Amino acid sequence: MVNRPPGSRFGLGIGHCTIFKSMPLVEVRNLIKVYAADEGVFGKARHNVRAVSGVSLDIHAGETLGLVGESGCGKSTLGRMVLRLIEPTSGSVVFNGHDVLAAPPGELRRLRRDMQIIFQDPVGSLNPRMRIEEIITEPLVIHAEGSDTTKDSLHQQASEMLRAVGLDESALRRYPHEFSGGQRQRVGIARALALQPKFIVCDEPVSALDVSVGAQIVNLLQKLQREFGLTYLFISHSMPVVRYLSDRIAVMRQGAIVELGTSEDITLRPQHGYTRTLLEATPEPELKLS
Numbered sequence: 001m002v003n004r005p006p007g008s009r010f011g012l013g014i015g016h017c018t019i020f021k022s023m024p025l026v027e028v029r030n031l032i033k034v035y036a037a038d039e040g041v042f043g044k045a046r047h048n049v050r051a052v053s054g055v056s057l058d059i060h061a062g063e064t065l066g067l068v069g070e071s072g073c074g075k076s077t078l079g080r081m082v083l084r085l086i087e088p089t090s091g092s093v094v095f096n097g098h099d100v101l102a103a104p105p106g107e108l109r110r111l112r113r114d115m116q117i118i119f120q121d122p123v124g125s126l127n128p129r130m131r132i133e134e135i136i137t138e139p140l141v142i143h144a145e146g147s148d149t150t151k152d153s154l155h156q157q158a159s160e161m162l163r164a165v166g167l168d169e170s171a172l173r174r175y176p177h178e179f180s181g182g183q184r185q186r187v188g189i190a191r192a193l194a195l196q197p198k199f200i201v202c203d204e205p206v207s208a209l210d211v212s213v214g215a216q217i218v219n220l221l222q223k224l225q226r227e228f229g230l231t232y233l234f235i236s237h238s239m240p241v242v243r244y245l246s247d248r249i250a251v252m253r254q255g256a257i258v259e260l261g262t263s264e265d266i267t268l269r270p271q272h273g274y275t276r277t278l279l280e281a282t283p284e285p286e287l288k289l290s
């Protein structure tokens, strides 16, 4: 792996060592996932897929770390393991000082309040039979733990979240199929924000949208990051989108991070041949993102 001094607004690069102002919010160490696929007749795994093979990286509070690589390289598996939505084969994830993989159910539930995910496909990730108000407030009810879950309070919180993502309050009574793809993604973002998390894994949140709608969502994510002090792991196969949003970029290939550095270094001074290939393969988007 080529790992260069970040020098972004979150860190000072001195030679090859980096001094960040605080401990990382997320510390990933030697994370491995082997999927046992193609079970044989004797129940023995004949063909294992090594989706993530020994990834280590830090994500600092307030930054966006972009994770870029071609389809099937292990981006979603890595992102979900960080949230423990997929159990790793081995390795460790420390979030805000807590060992996520060793956390017993109660502690994991508390950690989950602070760690959310936005999915690529807002259709598949929103329950079609629930009204938007229920979709947004469901996490608040699940994680109530003594907080105010009266109907009025939930309604007010859902309205606030909808406003934050640029939707009108009238949306609360409607169902997911009554919205466009971009609006549905805004609902997915409002749901992820409901618990006021610190950290969000954005797993290809604009890949299913056309370029102009995707650009609006990208700009919304940036605005929300400023407003709510969010930290993002932003997954995409698109170098221009990742470059636009990220403070640092991790380039992933076949389950491993081959290069990690500031957006500027990765895009202007790539060290790894695969990064150069990705940059050459991806033309600039037609649309201005800001």
Ligand SMILES: Nc1ncnc2c1ncn2[C@@H]1O[C@H](COP(=O)(O)OP(=O)(O)OP(=O)(O)O)[C@@H](O)[C@H]1O
Pocket (backbone or CB within 6 Å): 035, 036, 037, 049, 050, 051, 069, 070, 071, 072, 073, 074, 075, 076, 077, 078, 237
């Ligand atoms: N549940 C599973 N069982 C077996 N193999 C899996 C499973 N999920 C993913 N894989 C395999 O693991 C590898 C990594 O998949 P993953 O979805 O993490 O890639 P990705 O980089 O997110 O791809 P994409 O850009 O297409 O979303 C692929 O080879 C995939 O086929």
Ligand SMILES: [Mg+2]
Pocket (backbone or CB within 6 Å): 075, 076, 077, 203, 204
């Ligand atoms: Mg994926």
